[in-house]
Amino acid sequence: MIKIAINKKLHGADGQMDLSVNLTVEDGDFVALAGQSGSGKTTLLRILAGLEEASGTIQIGDEIWLDKKFCLPSQKRKIGFVFQDYALFNNMSVLDNLLYVHKDKRLAESLLEMTELAELKTRLPNTLSGGQKQRVSLCRAMMNKPKLLLMDEPLSALDPEMRTKLQQEILTLHKEFGTTTIMVSHDPSEIYRLAQRVIMLNFGEIVSDGSPKDILLKTSGSQKFSFEGELLDIVKVDVINIAIVSVGQQLVEVVISDDEAHSLKIGQSVSLSTKAFSPMIRGL
Numbered sequence: 001m002i003k004i005a006i007n008k009k010l011h012g013a014d015g016q017m018d019l020s021v022n023l024t025v026e027d028g029d030f031v032a033l034a035g036q037s038g039s040g041k042t043t044l045l046r047i048l049a050g051l052e053e054a055s056g057t058i059q060i061g062d063e064i065w066l067d068k069k070f071c072l073p074s075q076k077r078k079i080g081f082v083f084q085d086y087a088l089f090n091n092m093s094v095l096d097n098l099l100y101v102h103k104d105k106r107l108a109e110s111l112l113e114m115t116e117l118a119e120l121k122t123r124l125p126n127t128l129s130g131g132q133k134q135r136v137s138l139c140r141a142m143m144n145k146p147k148l149l150l151m152d153e154p155l156s157a158l159d160p161e162m163r164t165k166l167q168q169e170i171l172t173l174h175k176e177f178g179t180t181t182i183m184v185s186h187d188p189s190e191i192y193r194l195a196q197r198v199i200m201l202n203f204g205e206i207v208s209d210g211s212p213k214d215i216l217l218k219t220s221g222s223q224k225f226s227f228e229g230e231l232l233d234i235v236k237v238d239v240i241n242i243a244i245v246s247v248g249q250q251l252v253e254v255v256i257s258d259d260e261a262h263s264l265k266i267g268q269s270v271s272l273s274t275k276a277f278s279p280m281i282r283g284l
């Protein structure tokens, strides 16, 4: 079990903010960390990794990583860290990037095999695609068999197809190694697929904590469907107003009234909901 009770003063865009997190994570859990930009997600991961100072305590099993008098150095914490920007050594081959962490060739080869990278092991990272580089980062993070795997939006630079593929690989490695994983993600489908628990941060504090279904499903009340999106434009066609909203990877057109056309602002976040139709679903 991981017990976290930390505090740190942050200088946010709107002044000073207290990052104050009290949290217990069960061994082997997959936790998604979500919340608005600037809410403290990356800082929390960096504190757990020992890359940033904070007051409070961090205990993992019976090992103390942080308390009043002591802070275990980052390199002594059994963690794996995967960043959005890969952070690979470009002058080392794929295999050497892994062996740099831990000289266990058998483990490195088996990780490369599991993630379909075996053929690429002698290549330099800058000759690989984004998805391949992120797989290498993932393998590298697993090289010291981490007790805690920390991932900061690891898939956000990848296209949707590659994301889905890597989500599966992340899940396989998480289970295979029995690690506890904390991943920052903004993508509800990714969170739903991977995590058992979602923690939402807002201004440095936990504002919700529960299962992805409880936290992410927005169809409370009598609404059947509800999506969040960004209002991109309002166009007038004859006498009707049409709002163009981006929802995920798609653009959607919605007829709106004159009053709505006046009160809504381009660029605003909006929610689209309906209860009047019976949706159809078919495989693509």
Ligand SMILES: Nc1ncnc2c1ncn2[C@@H]1O[C@H](COP(=O)(O)OP(=O)(O)OP(=O)(O)O)[C@@H](O)[C@H]1O
Pocket (backbone or CB within 6 Å): 009, 010, 011, 012, 013, 035, 036, 037, 038, 039, 040, 041, 042, 043, 044, 052
């Ligand atoms: N070492 C630090 N000392 C003081 N303030 C900091 C420090 N590191 C980050 N901050 C501030 O704390 C706030 C939270 O930053 P953080 O990167 O943790 O947010 P985030 O939730 O990860 O955001 P995003 O989703 O945009 O990555 C920011 O306003 C940042 O400027």
